[in-house]
Amino acid sequence: MDGAESLVRTAIACGIKVCFANPGTTEMPLVAAIDRVDGVRPVLGLFEGVCSGAADGYARMTGRPAMTLLHLGPGFANSIANFHNARRARSPVLNVIGDHATWHAAFDAPLTSDILSLARPVSGWIRSVRSAERLAEDTAEAIAAAGTYPGRVATLIVPSNCQWDPAEGPAEPLTLQPPAPVSDEAVELAAEFLQSGARPALFLGGPALQGQALASVARIAEATGCGLVCETFPARVERGPGRPAVARLPYFPEQALEALFQFTSIVIVGARKPVAFFGYPDKSSSLIPTGVKVTRLAEPEQDVAGALEALASLLSAPLSPAAAPYPERPPRPKGPINSATIGAAFAAVAPENCIVMEEGATSGFNFFVHTGGAPTHTYLSLTGGSIGQGLPCATGAAIACPERKVICLQADGGGLYTLQALWTNVRESLDVVTLICNNRRYRILQIELARAGITEPGPKALSLTSLENPEIDWVKLAQGMGTPAVRVDDAEVLARELARTLSEPGPHLIEMRME
């Protein structure tokens, strides 16, 4: 067995089932090992940002790491933006980067670069392999690091000679450490906050928005009547009938401060303290309004579900809370396509138990507000703010959950970053319906220019925020990647086409012409 095979067999033993890959020459032994060993499904991305984004989506939906296989520093560099988002989502990923043979590195061949320096900023664990004999154990350690709660990108840099040199058999999976429990004092303080303030709230993030943790949130809300707010860009939220209704913190700091100012005390659970996405002149970076008391029940790295359950018990919360009131399913919308009608179309026609990856940017800011009445669904968002995540993350979610429909709400600007994901959707026959918000501009930047006092930008500033001249034809781009596509320009047709494409197998794209 060569080193490459020992890596692949170790990965399989540790539960890795999928490899999102764009390999090169230095990864050929790993490609050969994936080829001859049963157990890992290779999924080709035509650009590395597709691979990292898909691994993120896969991890969010399964809780388990996929493997990525990328080529040297420059190939890996193309994946960094979406690994940045994966890092912010705390998604587990085994990120394997092939490298030059150890003895070749000193020759500074054209593709040589400082991979460690490039990979450190997105890696919660990183190691450069030194020999084939150690590769299996290094792999098991990397996978354990990736999967240790709450999850991280573990980067393993594997020189090509460590792939082709002989190795012993695979290594055994390592036992994962459970998450650290929160202290009794933190639970008691949280209970006190929720019971003493006039208008208390839970501020939720990370693991608090799904599964057993979210069930405890519902109990706590029933017991205390507290408000429920989640971070602006959560990795994953379970929504719909039977789940507690959680408001999303608005994006712009003035609106976020206003939203939190209605509360007297806030208990933070599984999230960071809310901060402004950007700093602005003479504005606070913290989004905690003056006078609002804050405590923290659990860091994202702690046992969030256990802490919420302990809090619910301490509050003597009912084990089966009454179902939160849920709006009726809305009728199909009519009129122009905008944030509201997109949300309404989704709420009206989405199938039970679908997944929504939302990178709608300005067209998605109010998705939460406008999807009242939608059936149960999983919501994924742009955790790290690095645009171009939507399409690949949807691809990975669809690989993870072949029995569920995936809807990708994608702003046009970000969609152009990683449109190659459309091709992978076709190759893998994935049930992904992509909705492109084609407003032909980086609208957020035009808003930001206005916020900076430039209400009438000149032609050069406009040229840097406009996607016109020429207009992008998304139907043709999709068809170029093998994806059936249509263009719609009113909400009624949008709802009809969304319903139709969701009823058909395989990927589809709907270009939404917006004002």
Added chain:
Amino acid sequence: MDGAESLVRTAIACGIKVCFANPGTTEMPLVAAIDRVDGVRPVLGLFEGVCSGAADGYARMTGRPAMTLLHLGPGFANSIANFHNARRARSPVLNVIGDHATWHAAFDAPLTSDILSLARPVSGWIRSVRSAERLAEDTAEAIAAAGTYPGRVATLIVPSNCQWDPAEGPAEPLTLQPPAPVSDEAVELAAEFLQSGARPALFLGGPALQGQALASVARIAEATGCGLVCETFPARVERGPGRPAVARLPYFPEQALEALFQFTSIVIVGARKPVAFFGYPDKSSSLIPTGVKVTRLAEPEQDVAGALEALASLLSAPLSPAAAPYPERPPRPKGPINSATIGAAFAAVAPENCIVMEEGATSGFNFFVHTGGAPTHTYLSLTGGSIGQGLPCATGAAIACPERKVICLQADGGGLYTLQALWTNVRESLDVVTLICNNRRYRILQIELARAGITEPGPKALSLTSLENPEIDWVKLAQGMGTPAVRVDDAEVLARELARTLSEPGPHLIEMRME
């Protein structure tokens, strides 16, 4: 004046004329300054890899830096692959990355990351700005660093408050140091090598392949009868009648060793010692055959042109060498489209003084061989091996040289990395004809699998090296980006369409269906 304006005015004073940009919120004051100050042409790329690749192409054609304007760590990360190529080309670039306000950084907002760690591997100079007052001087230093011979990527990280805070006026350009001269001993030793060996050769790279340096090469070849070989991936070569015919070192190490083995002594000028692109089991990384004597006239960082002129003088080389014999212009080719007929079509119909950016991968390996008889042209190649450079580099070359036609020979695999450049070509009305080598595979990887002994790869290995299922429709992709496009599948039609599209203004794409 705010910091942003002081940066822009300093850049203009230092000769910066173009800014390849994909800005975000943290760069809005710089966008506003570019908008209100005359002198910098903003060119929007719909993905950051377009910006870095275009800045590289611009620098290769003008010898001067353009500015890039990119958004925080993740946005910048998307540009790294093509900055890697720019670094290998020693292209001068002023790379400006906006950052969070200095006081906002500690809040670890979603887009925060370690920009220095990401940018160092591709930056020959790097600085994080600390105040608006210093920004103008920092900018002047960065531009001087970028432009100091032979050129480098100079990265200036500019927090948003350093852009909007008040600043003094712009800074003056700094005086650039001239390149270090080579020693008399190096020149004498080179002359001895060329005069003593039975079959001597010059191995040329970097600045040796253009301008006065190349004219000296012609004189030296005439005086000594030495062979002329250039590095496999030169940044820029001037070719055609009146220029010395230079052979390109083959890509695969066996072929490269064979090519150099015909010489008894080699003088390296402006290049690194030739090394294999990748390490292979039991193969040497050095491409200098055993028994071949080697000396170095000039490092790429030294005064290559001065060294060659001194060598020509020492050899009493004729001031005006007889024109090297040049093959006749070939007829238009017929038959299937392959490496040979692509070269012949180019040689038959290319206009005088065009620019060729060649990222043809396996379809381009023999471009040099098959373009004998072409009129004078400039040849640019994939210096760093990081695919996806061709389209953006052609864009930058066309911005640099609006009076010249640009032909981009682009492999399909790499073309899919940065196809967004096609849109910029339309917006800027650039005379770029893109030839896509559509062989529907990463052919180099299939060759490398075979070289590794895997002559019959299984379905999983094939799936990772194939661009079929579904096939990419490049005509639709191009049209989606606003580019007129046709598909051709024989060489005669290729030559006709190449001639036609070269005779028309603006960008065109020709998808070449190849076996």
